[in-house]
Amino acid sequence: MQHRKFGRTGWSISEIGYGMWGLAGWKGTDQTEVLKALDMSVELGCNFYDTAWGYGAGASEQILGRLMKQHADKRLYCATKIPPKNFKWPSKAHYTLEECFPAAHIIEYTEKSLTNLNVDCIDLQQFHVWEDSWAHHDEWKKAIEKLKSEGKVKHFGISVNRWEPDNVLTTLRTGFIDTVQVIYNIFDQNPEDNLFPVCRELNIGVIARVPFDEGTLTGTLTKSTVFPAGDWRATYFVPENLNASVDHAEALRPLLPAGMSMAEMALRFILCNDEVHTIIPGMRSVKNVIANTRVSDGQRLESTLLKKLKQHRWDRTPTEWSQ
Numbered sequence: 001m002q003h004r005k006f007g008r009t010g011w012s013i014s015e016i017g018y019g020m021w022g023l024a025g026w027k028g029t030d031q032t033e034v035l036k037a038l039d040m041s042v043e044l045g046c047n048f049y050d051t052a053w054g055y056g057a058g059a060s061e062q063i064l065g066r067l068m069k070q071h072a073d074k075r076l077y078c079a080t081k082i083p084p085k086n087f088k089w090p091s092k093a094h095y096t097l098e099e100c101f102p103a104a105h106i107i108e109y110t111e112k113s114l115t116n117l118n119v120d121c122i123d124l125q126q127f128h129v130w131e132d133s134w135a136h137h138d139e140w141k142k143a144i145e146k147l148k149s150e151g152k153v154k155h156f157g158i159s160v161n162r163w164e165p166d167n168v169l170t171t172l173r174t175g176f177i178d179t180v181q182v183i184y185n186i187f188d189q190n191p192e193d194n195l196f197p198v199c200r201e202l203n204i205g206v207i208a209r210v211p212f213d214e215g216t217l218t219g220t221l222t223k224s225t226v227f228p229a230g231d232w233r234a235t236y237f238v239p240e241n242l243n244a245s246v247d248h249a250e251a252l253r254p255l256l257p258a259g260m261s262m263a264e265m266a267l268r269f270i271l272c273n274d275e276v277h278t279i280i281p282g283m284r285s286v287k288n289v290i291a292n293t294r295v296s297d298g299q300r301l302e303s304t305l306l307k308k309l310k311q312h313r314w315d316r317t318p319t320e321w322s323q
């Protein structure tokens with residue numbers, strides 16, 4: 001496992017981190033297998049874990065808390081998130097800061113996360129939605145100052161809304177935010193336009209989330225894929241999205257080098273960008289953990305392939321199903 005310096009946090013984090021949403025929020029999870037997968041990830045050098053109170057109302061955080069205790073001899077970095085007070089994902093431009101992140105709510109949910117994670121201090125606390133129009137409010141900054149001065153949080157970050165990578169640029173300039181989490185993959189290359197240059201200038205840590213476009217970039221979804229009722233993906237992969245996403249993913253298949261899987265190509269594409277410090281694929285099986293951590297071997301994609309993949313950029317804008 002290779003490591004990268006996580007912006008101004010100074011932490012040396014694994015190029016492949018661990019996305020912990022699906023294991024406590026999606027249907028069909030085998031909890032015994034998940035625990036084996038998490039153990040295996042530690043063994044294979046993963047040291048960055050991304051969770052949220054919103055992933056199973058604290059269930060995912062509790063799983064991470066137990067993992068950190070079991071591996072107390074290793075430095076595992078925990079990143080979690082504060083849900084918006086109105087519990088609506090993502091935020092909309094007309095939502096106010098008071099509706100989403102009043103100071104008391106930031107503090108209340110940080111206390112809940114501390115309990116769930118069973119730690120005295122959270123390495124990285126992130127806002128789970130964001131509107132850049134909130135940049136100049138003092139409310140959230142006061143809460144940050146209080147939690148940091150009490151030693152309850154080391155760094156604060158923002159997880160930007162799907163397909164809105166620029167909806168944080170002014171906030172990053174306030175100096176209160178040390179990291180950003182953004183969707184970045186073969187399709188979603190738009191963080192390269194404005195967000196990554198600002199992160200480089202300000203030495204902001206960058207987490208690439210949803211590396212597989214929620215699954216299509218693994219090449220395992222088809223136009224007939226059906227998700228169980230109650231699984232979030234059933235509401236995201238509506239026919240309009242599933243059909244278009246599968247078409248875009250299938251267009252990549254002819255580019256696959258011999259012996260490389262679609263998932264591997266998707267991760268390698270992201271690792272070719274030094275602006276990214278860690279990728280957090282969602283993983284619920286030992287098999288996927290082994291496959292994904294193996295990709296961090298220092299080998300870059302061939303430049304001609306990288307150029308071709310760049311042409312598969314697919315700019316999308318939020319819709320009622322994109323969430």
Ligand SMILES: NC(=O)c1ccc[n+]([C@@H]2O[C@H](COP(=O)([O-])OP(=O)(O)OC[C@H]3O[C@@H](n4cnc5c(N)ncnc54)[C@H](OP(=O)(O)O)[C@@H]3O)[C@@H](O)[C@H]2O)c1
Binds near residue numbers: 019209214
């Ligand atoms: N608003 C936010 O802040 C926000 C939103 C979304 C996600 N996130 C974070 O980002 C993380 C990653 O996003 P995500 O989990 O939604 O989507 P993702 O990482 O793009 O895709 C996850 C899917 O890929 C599958 N997969 C993983 N490795 C594979 C491999 N080697 N071969 C084939 N399939 C593979 C997983 O299967 P299994 O599950 O069966 O292993 C799962 O179905 C989340 O877990 C969460 O931590 C944050």
